[in-house]
Amino acid sequence: MTELMKLERAATVWIAENVAISKETVRFLRSQAGLTQAALAELLDVDARTVARWEAGETVIDRARFDALARLALEHGEGDETTLSRLRAEPVQRLGEIDLKVA
8 A cells, every 4th residue: 555545545434524514525425436436326325416515515414324334435545346336235224233443
């Protein structure tokens, strides 16, 4: 892992754990996860317009989806697709049952 990758991972962890949910946080984590708005929307079972609204600050992402997004961003940086695979396989209603907390 390069120094830049380590720094990006540290920033992602810190943001996911310490920064209030905001449009900037959602946009940053989605970018770090390597996902388009449409791809994230599909994974979280929302309309792509909903993701656009989160990023515009018009609405606020719920905690379970935010935790999933944070985990996706962390794992993407590590080349891990565990959460991505789980979200593709599990109904979104079970997000709360899947351990998605940033460790």
